Amino acid sequence: MTSAPQPPKLPMEYPISLRDVSKWYGEVIGVNQVTAGIAPGITGLLGPNGAGKSTLLKLITGQLRPGAGDIRVLGRDPWTDRTIFREVGFCPDSESFYDEMSGASRRIKGYSKGMRQRTKLAAALMHDPRVIVLDEPLNGLDPSGRMEMLRLFRELGAEGKTVLVSSHILHEIESLTRSIALIHHGRILAEGHISEIRALIENQPLTLQIASPQVREVGSHLAGLDCLVSLTYADNGHELIARTSTPEVIYDVLQQAVLDNRYTVTALTALDDNLDAIFSYLVKK
DSSP: OOOOOOOOOOOOOSSOOOEEEEETTTTTEEEEEEEEESSSSEEEEETTTTTHHHHHHHTTTSSOOOEEEEEEEEEOOTTGGGGGGGGGGEESSOOOTTTTBBBBSSBBBGGHHHOOOHHHHHHTTTTOOOOEESSSSSTTTOHHHHHHHHHHHHHHHHHTEEEEEEOOOOHHHHHHSEEEEEEEETTTEEEEEEHHHTSSSSSOEEEEEETTTTTHHHHHHHHOOOOEEEEEEOSSSEEEEESSHHHHHHHHHHHHHHHTTTTOOOOOEETTOOOOHHHHHHHOO
């Protein structure tokens, strides 16, 4: 009699590991068969409101029990092993303070929204956790407060801590980290480096903006490439827009031409190599 096959082990080299994790609220799916590994450093969890971000973070921090699948945080099950909380810090999207207590010189009930947010962050970090889970941590902060917190998160990631930051504000996460996971309708659409995710999008040409004092020479040179989808000149007379499915070819051609003194390129910008474009493409697919 042979025993039933055992499921593969979770990738324990990751501080946070999920395999086939699902969570239902009655007939509503909160998280749907999520498999992911979160490495040390900063990872951005991105998705629109209602995508499943908060549910996933509550599963990781042991506040919800998964309906299916396995979760490990630092090698332990956060639902059954409560000792993990000594090493995990969590800043929730919602708040539940004792308003009569004080976090500084006055009672919390008199705090502004920004101060209440700072208090939540302080509570998440005061015990120096190895894993830090932040659900929309910048809500309610003014621009200077946002800059301060982004700088703090970068420092924590540089120390080797595992920082998982959820947000629906794409440009803030893009300025914080290049390691992201995109979630939509409870499913992870893609995860990895922004450029790697961009490369997964089939038949979606990348748009490059090229600036040169010899823009016509550049355009004539690129026009003969098979990888070029379209080429247009800007009205300012020193920029052109090239769309290509293989941008690395364009990069190589331009680099070699500059080295050969064929022409000068003063700027090369990928206009849609950003989270807004990537997320839009993946949701459509």
